[in-house]
Amino acid sequence: MSIWICKACGSHYASNDAPPAHCSICDDERQFVPEGGQEWIARETLASTHENDWSELEPNLVSIGVSPTIGIGQRALLVLSLHGNVLWDCTPILDETTRDRILMLGSIKVICLSHPHFYTGMVEWSEALGGVPILLPQADLPYVTRTSEHIRPWLGDRYEVLPGINLHRLGGHFEGSSVLEWEVGADQNGVLFVGDTVQVVPGRGWVSFMYSYPNLIPLPTREVRRIARRIAEIRFDRIYGGWRDKFISNNAKESVARSAERHIRRLES
Numbered sequence: 001m002s003i004w005i006c007k008a009c010g011s012h013y014a015s016n017d018a019p020p021a022h023c024s025i026c027d028d029e030r031q032f033v034p035e036g037g038q039e040w041i042a043r044e045t046l047a048s049t050h051e052n053d054w055s056e057l058e059p060n061l062v063s064i065g066v067s068p069t070i071g072i073g074q075r076a077l078l079v080l081s082l083h084g085n086v087l088w089d090c091t092p093i094l095d096e097t098t099r100d101r102i103l104m105l106g107s108i109k110v111i112c113l114s115h116p117h118f119y120t121g122m123v124e125w126s127e128a129l130g131g132v133p134i135l136l137p138q139a140d141l142p143y144v145t146r147t148s149e150h151i152r153p154w155l156g157d158r159y160e161v162l163p164g165i166n167l168h169r170l171g172g173h174f175e176g177s178s179v180l181e182w183e184v185g186a187d188q189n190g191v192l193f194v195g196d197t198v199q200v201v202p203g204r205g206w207v208s209f210m211y212s213y214p215n216l217i218p219l220p221t222r223e224v225r226r227i228a229r230r231i232a233e234i235r236f237d238r239i240y241g242g243w244r245d246k247f248i249s250n251n252a253k254e255s256v257a258r259s260a261e262r263h264i265r266r267l268e269s
């Protein structure tokens with residue numbers, strides 16, 4: 001069985017022979033097929049040209065990306081807790097050095113993800129780390145491009161992953177789009193990992209809410225209101241987005257509330 005990786009989005013596909021004709025993630029209107037057409041990289045090729053990078057963002061939190069950048073520049077976040085470690089989001093590759101480094105910090109209890117654009121190498125990571133369960137919202141199972149016995153669907157809007165670490169399914173960008181609450185992060189003030197369920201934007205202290213980021217299709221105001229209401233119920237002060245430079249270090253809850261107001265005001269004006 002060969003593993004083929006979409007060069008544009010980083011999704012994995014298992015195939016007995018040639019790569020598939022299309023990438024279903026890129027064909028969707030929330031991504032795009034690049035001008036030059038669909039391109040694939042064999043997993044072994046990617047492993048010989050790319051490696052993971054590693055940076056500690058705060059105590060008990062590590063960011064793991066891929067260098068040089070592949071796909072949409074996904075990164076994973078490793079949360080260390082007394083009850084076991086959690087991997088939030090994923091990257092298209094996991095190199096051996098990084099795997100060993102992760103395992104030295106203790107076993108990963110679960111892999112959970114913000115949305116399908118970060119599913120990428122989740123099955124490879126799960127297998128390399130000892131068959132870690134992959135929690136996916138039931139609604140987004142149709143977007144899985146490489147299936148696995150380790151995938152565990154979850155239903156509803158909230159799921160306690162471990163004590164003090166909770167998934168909240170907010171929808172919007174995808175029906176299953178989620179955020180992860182880490183209660184003791186940011187010096188006990190609470191952290192929210194958002195992927196792009198809520199997108200941290202360049203204007204400092206602001207976020208946005210889109211159905212499609214590359215194609216600039218906004219979410220309707222009723223959806224933004226609903227998401228803002230759900231987020232208002234979560235206690236947190238800091239946000240880490242899906243990408244390395246996307247974060248709001250404090251007062252992030254206010255940032256989400258005022259960004260939702262701004263979005264709604266502009267769409268309704």
Ligand SMILES: [Zn+2]
Nearest residue numbers: 006009023026
């Ligand atoms: Zn793709």
